[in-house]
Amino acid sequence: MKMIKKMLILIVMGFTLVATPSLSYAQTLSKGSTGNEVKTLQSRMKNAGYFHGPVTGYYGPLTKYAVANFQLATGIVPDGVAGPRTFGKLNDVEIMARVVNGEARGESYLGKVAVAAVILNRLEDSRFPKDTFNVVYQTNAFTAVHDGQYNISPNASAYRAAIDAMKGWDPTHGSIFYYNPHLASNNWIFSRPSVTRIGNHIFAK
Incomplete structure (x- = not known):
């Protein structure tokens, strides 16, 4: 239901939906499960750098091992069972990686992690929404969402950066904004207290 609501929000806002399968928050997959949902899970785990076997649609030992390692890295009990929390984290990684790829493509790896960190810092700030999807799709929050770069498939470093964050x-020390001083057109952003500069971006609070 949550994913359906998010898709409707995108349509109302006029965005083009990314042709990437979403994992349902309601389902639970474990060793022995089969089907397209398992294929999607394996593909997502492969993108995130945790699954190294073939995408077969069968939830075997390799898939369980990958899920457990991903869970351990993202603060979930590493039981190897893919349930709502695991799917939520995987969807968050996908969203963040797409922002990183769109906003920091060409930046250093540190610069990529910094962009991902800003997303997470906004989740902790009362002025922003409380889930990754709504932080990223907040009006005028991220240029990549509005100019279509969000729809470009992320590379491996974008996924790694999202997970490292x-x-x-x-690297931003709690920053909730960033901008390229040579491209920024909104004078308001220049009023924010600068924290650090990484590559072409200044990070601010």
């Missing part, structure tokens, strides 16, 4: 790496 989830693990607690924050």
